Amino acid sequence: MAQELAEAFFDLLISRSTWFQSVAVEIGVTPIQARTLVELEPEREQTMSGVAASARCEPSNLTGIVDKLEARGLVERRGATADRRIKMVSLTREGVALRRRLIARLNEPAPWMVALSAAEQRRLRDLFRAAVAEEKQRSAMSDR
Amino acid sequence: MAQELAEAFFDLLISRSTWFQSVAVEIGVTPIQARTLVELEPEREQTMSGVAASARCEPSNLTGIVDKLEARGLVERRGATADRRIKMVSLTREGVALRRRLIARLNEPAPWMVALSAAEQRRLRDLFRAAVAEEKQRSAMSDR
DNA sequence: TATTGTTATACTCTATAACTATA
DNA sequence: TATAGTTATAGAGTATAACAATA
Numbered sequence: 025m026a027q028e029l030a031e032a033f034f035d036l037l038i039s040r041s042t043w044f045q046s047v048a049v050e051i052g053v054t055p056i057q058a059r060t061l062v063e064l065e066p067e068r069e070q071t072m073s074g075v076a077a078s079a080r081c082e083p084s085n086l087t088g089i090v091d092k093l094e095a096r097g098l099v100e101r102r103g104a105t106a107d108r109r110i111k112m113v114s115l116t117r118e119g120v121a122l123r124r125r126l127i128a129r130l131n132e133p134a135p136w137m138v139a140l141s142a143a144e145q146r147r148l149r150d151l152f153r154a155a156v157a158e159e160k161q162r163s164a165m166s167d168r
Numbered sequence: 169m170a171q172e173l174a175e176a177f178f179d180l181l182i183s184r185s186t187w188f189q190s191v192a193v194e195i196g197v198t199p200i201q202a203r204t205l206v207e208l209e210p211e212r213e214q215t216m217s218g219v220a221a222s223a224r225c226e227p228s229n230l231t232g233i234v235d236k237l238e239a240r241g242l243v244e245r246r247g248a249t250a251d252r253r254i255k256m257v258s259l260t261r262e263g264v265a266l267r268r269r270l271i272a273r274l275n276e277p278a279p280w281m282v283a284l285s286a287a288e289q290r291r292l293r294d295l296f297r298a299a300v301a302e303e304k305q306r307s308a309m310s311d312r
Numbered sequence: 313t314a315t316t317g318t319t320a321t322a323c324t325c326t327a328t329a330a331c332t333a334t335a
Numbered sequence: 336t337a338t339a340g341t342t343a344t345a346g347a348g349t350a351t352a353a354c355a356a357t358a
Contacts, residue, residue, distance in 0.1 A: 026281050034274055056348065134299060138170050148177075156180050163187070229327080251339085
């Protein structure tokens, strides 16, 4: 049964990934740009390498991704730190606005979610949150 | 609450996508090759364009993807049909074996799934299946 | 010497359009 | 003329290695 659950979840994952891509296109960014924007929380500067780690891409590639976002005025780089090797990245006002639209679309509940009772929704939400925490721990371990 | 559920589900999707990629690498194929292998069920020949539609990529790109899989002896093309424009793709014996290993890894239940009671697992499985059916319908509609 | 970010390189993925061979 | 698959091309994502500036 756990096996069948895993299969069903995998199928859902596939179809939801397709959907993620189409939302990104709709908003006017590429999937990895969308992913980067999601990781770049407003009011929170991050280093280039920190963003690369969150978005799960190589720092060398993040340079190009941030270049494109910066060219569109969505993010900005600053070099103001004690350590002058480090560059901080953050969202611009337009970046915050675009990110908000993106997140709003991504977080739109699917019809099957809405159809659940409030208690079931809460139960599932907690289950998913715990699952994410579990995956985070596992992937942090395999990073070493 | 539905909103929070959607957020939690999205976070889980992100972390599970990362995991999908690492499984593909582990098995020795690229993500899109993995996706194509999953769609290519054993004992079921499909046309190139049919596979392209299932794997959600352009037919022109599938040519290269299938070229690589064919060069590794995982799939084969045949032209034997009434309509000689059409080519049928199918898994070779090695392709079936690799696909089995891939699917086995992808369908490994996560710890949080195993931790559920059998009744909850069944309930969730049915929920996810219905969700996939729902998404399929929606995306088929937007294809027109 | 080690680290941060960048540049260089090579390969893969992606979408579009043009081509071929059939129908 | 329309369709199935391929080829051509250009843009974007990916990983590795080499580099400059700084620590």
